[in-house]
Amino acid sequence: MGSSQGAALGATLAFFFSIDFHWGGLSATPVFAFIGALAAVLMLYALSRTGGTVPVTSLLLVGFALSSFLASIVTLLMVISKDRLHNIFFWLMGGLGTTNWNMVTAIAPFIVVGIGITIFFTRDLNLMLLGEERAAQLGLSVERFKLIMLVTASLIVGAAVSFSGIIGFVGLMTPHIIRLLTGPDHRYLVPGSLLGGALFMVLADTLARTLLAPNELPVGIVTAFFGAPFFIFLLKRKKEAVN
Numbered sequence: 001m002g003s004s005q006g007a008a009l010g011a012t013l014a015f016f017f018s019i020d021f022h023w024g025g026l027s028a029t030p031v032f033a034f035i036g037a038l039a040a041v042l043m044l045y046a047l048s049r050t051g052g053t054v055p056v057t058s059l060l061l062v063g064f065a066l067s068s069f070l071a072s073i074v075t076l077l078m079v080i081s082k083d084r085l086h087n088i089f090f091w092l093m094g095g096l097g098t099t100n101w102n103m104v105t106a107i108a109p110f111i112v113v114g115i116g117i118t119i120f121f122t123r124d125l126n127l128m129l130l131g132e133e134r135a136a137q138l139g140l141s142v143e144r145f146k147l148i149m150l151v152t153a154s155l156i157v158g159a160a161v162s163f164s165g166i167i168g169f170v171g172l173m174t175p176h177i178i179r180l181l182t183g184p185d186h187r188y189l190v191p192g193s194l195l196g197g198a199l200f201m202v203l204a205d206t207l208a209r210t211l212l213a214p215n216e217l218p219v220g221i222v223t224a225f226f227g228a229p230f231f232i233f234l235l236k237r238k239k240e241a242v243n
Contacts, residue, residue, distance in 0.1 A: 001063040002040040003154050005070035007161040008092055010036020015088045016077050029091070030103065030162040037158030040070060045150060053143055056132070059150075094167035094220030096205050103163045110159035117152045118190055121145070125186040167204075167220045169227020170197055176234060 010032035013019070019028040044066055048058045078088050118125075124145055127135040132142050161167075178192040201219070204226070208217040 001059070001150070001154070002044050002066040002070060003037040003157045004161050004166050005067040005074070006040025007033040007037035007158055008074050008166055009040075009070050010034070011091055011162070011165070012074050012077050012081075012088050015084045015091070016081050018084070030106075033162035034158045037161060038154060040066060041150065041154040041158075045147070054146055054150075056146075059146075090218055091165045092220075093218030094165035094223075095208070095216070095218045096164055096201075097209075097216055099163055107159040107163060110155045114152050114156035114159075115194060117148070121148070122186040122190055125149075125190075126184075129184060165218075165220065167201070167223055169223045169231070170200060173223075173227050173230050174200055176230075 011029050013036075014028045014032040019032065044059070044063050045054065047066070048054050048062045050058060074088075074092070078085055081088060124135075124140055127138055127140050128142075128145070130138075135145075136142050174197040175189065175193045178189055178196050182188040182192050200223075204222040205219050208219040208222045211217060211222075
């Protein structure tokens with residue numbers, strides 16, 4: 001939906017202009033990344049909104065276009081950044097090596113509140129599996145619900161990405177694996193994905209720290225190494241199911 005690329009642009013701007021400040025234990029990079037993520041989602045919602053509704057198809061298409069546009073800006077800044085290219089590159093690859101308990105304390109409220117809201121609406125998420133029209137017939141305010149979920153997901157993603165950088169494929173792999181184990185019921189899928197994602201990140205970070213020890217790989221490289229083949233597997237599986 002563009003939130004990760006918005007965070008990437010915010011962090012890149014902080015590196016590019018050498019903005020450095022400390023506020024409540026937070027540095028400029030995560031603050032700019034968080035602001036960038038929220039700004040990208042607000043722009044996405046405004047561009048996708050048509051006649052008081054936000055069609056999911058429009059949301060995804062506009063999100064893809066917005067992500068590509070923001071990524072092109074990030075690439076341009078990297079090309080002309082020269083001596084700051086190394087810092088930008090390693091932040092974009094993602095990692096947990098520079099995090100500390102002050103950062104965890106700072107993002108915990110966003111993560112905890114976001115998880116609580118998501119779990120509270122798991123039954124409504126199950127209704128959405130029936131389609132928007134059927135969910136509305138069963139009493140769900142679909143547009144209000146989509147806005148709540150969009151804002152909630154954006155807060156969680158923005159908070160996490162602002163400190164870890166962009167770590168790809170975790171959100172793609174984990175829910176699909178958990179769905180194979182628990183089924184599509186979001187009452188089990190959401191907490192299962194939460195725990196499964198955390199476990200996957202611990203394993204990926206352990207590999208990143210030990211494969212080339214004493215050097216540490218960006219954990220985003222490790223997740224991409226497993227995630228890309230898994231994505232191809234999903235596409236192949238879907239194609240076989242259609243045939």
